[in-house]
Amino acid sequence: xxxxxxxxxxxxxxxxxxxxxxxxxxxxxxxxxxxxxxxxxxxxxxxxxxxxxxxxxxxxxxxxxxxxxxxxxxxxxxxxxxxxxxxxxxxxxxxxxxxxxxxxxxxxxxxxxxxxxxxxxxxxxxxxxxxxxxxxxxxxxxxxxxxxxxxxxxxxxxxxxxxxxxxxxxxxxxxxxxxxxxxxxxxxxxxxxxxxxxxxxxxxxxxxxxxxxxxxxxxxxxxxxxxxxxxxxxxxxxxxxxxxxxxxxxxxxxxxxxxxxxxxxxxxxxxxxxxxxxxxxxxxxxxxxxxxxxxxxxxxxxxxxxxxxxxxxxxxxxxxxxxxxxxxxxxxxxxxxxxxxxxxxxxxxxxxxxxxxxxxxxxxxxxxxxxxxxxxxxxxxxxxxxxxxxxxxxxxx
Amino acid sequence: xxxxxxxxxxxxxxxxxxxxxxxxxxxxxxxxxxxxxxxxxxxxxxxxxxxxxxxxxxxxxxxxxxxxxxxxxxxxxxxxxxxxxxxxxxxxxxxxxxxxxxxxxxxxxxxxxxxxxxxxxxxxxxxxxxxxxxxxxxxxxxxxxxxxxxxxxxxxxxxxxxxxxxxxxxxxxxxxxxxxxxxxxxxxxxxxxxxxxxxxxxxxxxxxxxxxxxxxxxxxxxxxxxxxxxxxxxxxxxxxxxxxxxxxxxxxxxxxxxxxxxxxxxxxxxxxxxxxxxxxxxxxxxxxxxxxx
Numbered sequence: 252x253x254x255x256x257x258x259x260x261x262x263x264x265x266x267x268x269x270x271x272x273x274x275x276x277x278x279x280x281x282x283x284x285x286x287x288x289x290x291x292x293x294x295x296x297x298x299x300x301x302x303x304x305x306x307x308x309x310x311x312x313x314x315x316x317x318x319x320x321x322x323x324x325x326x327x328x329x330x331x332x333x334x335x336x337x338x339x340x341x342x343x344x345x346x347x348x349x350x351x352x353x354x355x356x357x358x359x360x361x362x363x364x365x366x367x368x369x370x371x372x373x374x375x376x377x378x379x380x381x382x383x384x385x386x387x388x389x390x391x392x393x394x395x396x397x398x399x400x401x402x403x404x405x406x407x408x409x410x411x412x413x414x415x416x417x418x419x420x421x422x423x424x425x426x427x428x429x430x431x432x433x434x435x436x437x438x439x440x441x442x443x444x445x446x447x448x449x450x451x452x453x454x455x456x457x458x459x460x461x462x463x464x465x466x467x468x469x470x471x472x473x474x475x476x477x478x479x480x481x482x483x484x485x486x487x488x489x490x491x492x493x494x495x496x497x498x499x500x501x502x503x504x505x506x507x508x509x510x511x512x513x514x515x516x517x518x519x520x521x522x523x524x525x526x527x528x529x530x531x532x533x534x535x536x537x538x539x540x541x542x543x544x545x546x547x548x549x550x551x552x553x554x555x556x557x558x559x560x561x562x563x564x565x566x567x568x569x570x571x572x573x574x575x576x577x578x579x580x581x582x583x584x585x586x587x588x589x590x591x592x593x594x595x596x597x598x599x600x601x602x603x604x605x606x607x608x609x610x611x612x613x614x615x616x617x618x619x620x621x622x623x624x625x626x627x628x629x630x631x632x633x634x635x636x637x638x639x640x641x642x643x644x645x646x647x648x
Numbered sequence: 649x650x651x652x653x654x655x656x657x658x659x660x661x662x663x664x665x666x667x668x669x670x671x672x673x674x675x676x677x678x679x680x681x682x683x684x685x686x687x688x689x690x691x692x693x694x695x696x697x698x699x700x701x702x703x704x705x706x707x708x709x710x711x712x713x714x715x716x717x718x719x720x721x722x723x724x725x726x727x728x729x730x731x732x733x734x735x736x737x738x739x740x741x742x743x744x745x746x747x748x749x750x751x752x753x754x755x756x757x758x759x760x761x762x763x764x765x766x767x768x769x770x771x772x773x774x775x776x777x778x779x780x781x782x783x784x785x786x787x788x789x790x791x792x793x794x795x796x797x798x799x800x801x802x803x804x805x806x807x808x809x810x811x812x813x814x815x816x817x818x819x820x821x822x823x824x825x826x827x828x829x830x831x832x833x834x835x836x837x838x839x840x841x842x843x844x845x846x847x848x849x850x851x852x853x854x855x856x857x858x859x860x861x862x863x864x865x866x867x868x869x870x871x872x873x874x875x876x877x878x879x880x881x882x883x884x885x886x887x888x889x890x891x892x893x894x895x896x897x898x899x900x901x902x903x904x905x906x907x908x909x910x911x912x913x914x915x916x917x918x919x920x921x922x923x924x925x926x927x928x929x930x931x932x933x934x935x936x937x938x939x940x941x
Contacts, residue, residue, distance in 0.1 A: 374750055376860050379757040379831045411758040452751050482749035484724060515888060526828060527802020527857055530883035531925035534907075537886045538924045546887070551785075551803075579804045579811070581773070581787040582671075612807060613787050634815075635808060636926035 252478045255303045257352045258492045259456075259476030266447035269440060270471045273354035275303065282328035285353040286321055297356030300327040302348040305497045307392075307475065308338035314348065317356060324353060349496060357472060361465025367472075368427055368463070369393055370441075372448045372456040375408060383407040383415075383445065387427055389460040415445045429463065436469040444471075451489065452482030501564055508560040510549060517542025519642060520565035520574040520604075522558070524549050524583050532577045535635065539642040544571045553583045558591025559598060566602065573605045573645045577638060580612030589618035593625045605630060605645040609638040650822045651797070651842045651849075652740050652768070653716055655780040660708045660738075661686035662729045663720035665696050672720065672744075672785050673697055679782040684712040705736035718774065718783050719743040726770060727752035730833075734765045742783050743769035743833070753831040760833070767833025773803035773825035784825065786810075794819015796932060797843035799836055800855035801828050801862075805883060805925065809853050812929025818936065821849040828857065836862040837869055844875060851877045851936050853928060854919070858884030859905050864913045871917035877935040880919040881928055882907045 254262070260270040272292045274285035286298050302314030309315050314336045316327040328351050337345035358365055367389035375382040386404045388396045397404060405426050407419050417438070424437040440461075448456050457475040464470065483490045495503050505512030511526065515533075519541040523529035526548050533543035545568065549561055565574055578588045589610060596602060609632040610618045622629060630645065632638040653659075659676070663669040664686020674697060677683050685700040685708050692703030702708040705717065717738045721729040726745040733741045748770050760767055768775055774784015778791040786807060792814045800806040806825050813820060824839045826832050836854060843849045856863035863882060870878055885907040904913070911921045920935050922928045 374754070374830060376830050377865075379754060381754065411754050449751065452749055454750060479750050481723060481747045482751060485749070515886075517886075523804075525802060525804030527800070527805035527855070527883050528808060530857065530887055531802075531805050531808070531881070533886040534883060535924060535926060543886050579807045581804065581807055582785055611811065612790060634926070635812075636924075639924065639926055 252480055252483065252489070252493060253305045253497070254476045254478065254492055255305065255350065255494060256301065256474055257303055257350070259474040260471065262451055262476060262489070263444070263447055263471055263474060266450060267443040268447055268471055269436075269469055270474070271299070271355040271357050273352050275350055275352050276328065277332070277350055279325070279329040279332050282325050282351075282353060283321055286318075286324040289353060289355050293355045295355045295359070297359060298324050299352075299354040299356055300324060300331060301352045301354060302331045302334070302336050303350040303352055304336055304341070304346045304348055305494070306338050306340040306346060308340050309336065312336045312338040312341070312345070314338065317358070328353065346497075357462055357464055357470050359465060363465055363467065365465050366463045367460035369396065370444070370458045370461045372445060372453070374454065378408065380411060381409045381448070383409070383423065383441065385423060385427070389462075393459065409445065414449075415442065431467065433463050433467040433469065436467065437463075440469045452479045452485060453477065454479040501567055505547070505564050508557060508564075510547060510557065510561055510564070512564060513546040514568070515543050515545050516570070517544045518570050518572040519646070520544045520547075520568065520571040521577065522547050522549060522561050522565065522574065523577045524551065524553055524579065528577065528579060532575065535639045536575060536642055539639045539646070541573070541642055541646050544568055551582050553578070553591070554587050555591035555594050558588050559595040562592070562595040562599065562602070566599070571604055573607065573642065575638060575642055576606065576608045576610075577635070578610050578612070580610065580614060584614045585610040585612060585618035586614040586621055589621040592629070593621060593627065596625070596627050607632060607638055607641045607645065609633070609635065650777040650780065651846050652766070652775050652777070652822060652824065653781040653783045654777050655682070657716045657740075657781050657783070658682055658684045658712060658714045659716045659718060659781070659783055660684060660705070660712065660714040661718050661720065662705065662733065664688050664701055665691055666720060668744075669720040670697070675788070676782050679788040680779070681781045681783060684714055705732045705738065709736045709738065714738065716740045716783055717742065719745055721745055723747040723749070727756050730756050730767060730770075731759050734760055734763050734767075739765055741765055741767045741833070742772070742774050743767065744772065744774060744785055745769075746771040748829070750830060753829065757831055757833075768824065769827040769829070769833060771829045772827030773806060775822060775824050776820075777822045778820050786823070786825070790814060791823065792819035795821050795848060795850040796853060797821045797846065797849035797851070798823040798853045798855070799839035799843065800825055801836070801857050802855060802883065805855055808925065809855055809881075809928050813853070813932060816929040816933040818851075818929075818933060821846060830860070835865070837866040840866045840870065844873070849876065850939070851879070851932055853932055854878055854880045855928075856880070856882045856910060858882065858887050858907050858910075861904060863910050864904055867914045867917040867919055870919060874918070877939055878919045879922060879928060879932045879935060880911070880914045881922045881925055882910045882914075883925065
């Protein structure tokens, strides 16, 4: 589950990770009060006004502004709230901004130059251990750093039996070329950050930029926090942070029906049991000259009701020109899925696009009989290759 | 010979009396698997499916000589169940449970390091050696005894490959579902090594997904050490970048973990790569015919 910047920072603060003071608002009228509140705590005279959406590259799309006066805070907050923000990560349609974070400006002038770093915490899949990945080059995309200056990316792997050790936090601070107060601040920062990562069952932390201020304080100037969905049962308070407006409404509806659905941009809808077979089915659609309109895994306990629900969700997508149902019955009984297809036809009424049904495995013969007896017009296939050919046929390729 | 499980395996079921455990244990027994008992803490001493129920894995091992365990315990308790099995001396632990938190699995991996046992899964369909033992949730009837070893990260896609192999007139030595999680107990390479060494296995099918580097590692090892024809397929060519496709493991991240990149490396390593998942069985048949011819 992805969190907004302000939510991620709230969690980080609980574990002692230093972040700038900030207040999140949903209405432009609240901007001044928010800015004043931040200033009371920090004496700041510069504020950052930041759009809260689940996508990176917000600055590039005009979703992050530095305000040097309260008038500017008001102006920027009014501009950004409600805007349709297009960033390199949102796609061309962009995302509507419903929330803005008014934050203490941390790029003030002082004794030394401010310096931006990068720090990520994630699972290193090859070793099955967590890893802190960091770089002296912050404030830009880490992919870019990896490409141009890979020697400036450092990695610190954490032994699960002992956890993050003090010499590792020191090595990080040395590699970032810090000294004095900033050095101490960084070791403390890394320690808190890793303890937060462990405690909240995160799957990704990305702090970019990680800032050393002109007076040698260390702050998470931005934060991207992704939590492990499988561990949310341990954190009901984080589950409550889910922002449904950030998610595709069809995906939300699918999740409520216990269907694993991801909306895509193609023209052939598909309904499959199992994630691997679902991806393979999408690939078959592509090989046959179509483009998958979605990923949909009905799961291991598909029954008639869920199959009907899945149909309804796929049909809501106006781009869908054909639907391919590909079920390999193991635990899932094909006749139950067939019943779902028959019911969907009856209950939805006319289904305006051709349907290709491929049922194989447990009770496939019974399933075929059920569909034949219902008099439904579906294209039926036994082998996966036949299903692929039928996709070609209905698309007219 | 086959690998991991065979007719001599003595299998126990953790989460024996639950809905899932009961259903699949019944299926396994019907297939002919030697299920010698099960574990449900608090129900020790009872009988279930005509077999003894134990409170702990240790008791089950002591009293039945079990050496293989299959786990149907809910995700919150599954990591504990795996470690209990390892501690009790189970040699092959097969965890079906889906949805175990990554933090728990990091601990499990650490716990198992150096212990004389092998974990398959979690989030997997299990392992089957046709006509000998089915220790998993796969439909038994699509399998046929033969000489093709299969290793796969996906459940239903494994069934698909098995079915194609059977229909192509070949059969399976052992089919291993290693599961789709980011931290699998057994990697693609581990499973490939087992099958390469197995006398019964003459050809191998390796089915992967986008995400991670397991298939490329295996491909490079096969290039250097492989002695049998390998057919490969990677699901997810059409998966968009950065989106989660059901399996936590299947997130496209870096450069070498896209379907295209993996398929390219596999080809360079001498693996017969199927562009379409409908061609897996056909390609395996062709590769085997060449070996014989």
